Amino acid sequence: MGVIVQALILIIVGMPLAFYFIVRWLFFPQAIMLEDVRAGEGLKRSGDLVSGSWWRVAGIVLLITMISLALTVFLRFAVFPGVPGGFGGIGLASPPSIVSVAATSVVDALTLPLVVSVETLLFFDLRWRRTVAAVAPA
Numbered sequence: 001m002g003v004i005v006q007a008l009i010l011i012i013v014g015m016p017l018a019f020y021f022i023v024r025w026l027f028f029p030q031a032i033m034l035e036d037v038r039a040g041e042g043l044k045r046s047g048d049l050v051s052g053s054w055w056r057v058a059g060i061v062l063l064i065t066m067i068s069l070a071l072t073v074f075l076r077f078a079v080f081p082g083v084p085g086g087f088g089g090i091g092l093a094s095p096p097s098i099v100s101v102a103a104t105s106v107v108d109a110l111t112l113p114l115v116v117s118v119e120t121l122l123f124f125d126l127r128w129r130r131t132v133a134a135v136a137p138a
Contacts, residue, residue, distance in 0.1 A: 023058045024050050030123040049126040057122065064118045068111035075104050 024047050031042040031049075050057050 019058075020054075023054060023061065026050065026057065026061060026119065027123045027126070030120055034120075034123070049123070049130060053126060053129075057126070060122055061119070064115055068115050071107045071111060072104050075100075075107055 025043055027046040027049055028039075028042045031037055031045040032039065035042075035045060037045060
């Protein structure tokens with residue numbers, strides 16, 4: 001019983017906390033590559049950019065992630081569902097596994113640049129907003 005309670009506490013507390021830090025440190029790669037900072041400074045810079053805009057950043061990231069996953073989910077569950085060679089839900093085809101994996105991999109490879117581009121544009125937007133806020137007269 002104690003293990004179950006501890007697991008539930010970990011899930012209830014850990015998942016929101018993990019999501020908070022994922023959004024807070026989302027721009028870690030952009031900070032390292034575009035501002036030429038080290039890892040620790042990149043985490044701090046990402047956190048500084050996101051502070052005050054956490055909900056906005058979380059919403060944009062969730063929206064773009066849902067859009068990018070829509071095609072993959074459609075392929076995986078509507079077009080290629082079920083056991084290979086068998087019948088599956090509303091699927092149009094049940095090809096061998098390799099065809100299903102190849103098709104979803106191609107879609108993922110096409111949507112990943114969209115996600116990264118939106119994240120990078122959001123990074124530039126947050127950086128610009130911080131610069132304008134620092135320069136603007138009070």
